[in-house]
Amino acid sequence: MFDCDCCGECCRHLNLSPLYADLDRGDGVCRYLVGNLCSIYDERPVLCRVDECYTRYFQKYMSLEEYYRRNKEVCRRLKQEK
Helix, strand or coil, X not given: CCCCCCCCHHHHCHHXXXXXXXXXXXXXXXXXXXXXXXXXXXXXXXXXXXHHHHHHHHCCCCXXXXXXXXXXXXXHHHHHHC
C-alpha cells in the first residue's frame, strides 16, 4: 500500500493535470479537500486511489516499486513548492 503522509499537496495542485478537471473547484484545489483530508475518501475516484490506479492503468508499464517511486517524487516536488 502506498505510504501517504496526508499532507494534501496532491489535492491542492489539480490544475497540473487535465485528468482532475472535474474535481477542481476552480483554483487548482480539489472541491472535496477539507484541511489536508479528503471528505469523500471512501468514495473517491479511481484516479485518487494510488494502488487501484496502478492495478488498472500502470502495472503493464512499470513495477509497483517504480510507480511508488514516481509518486513519491512528485509528492516531494509539490511539498518543495509550498
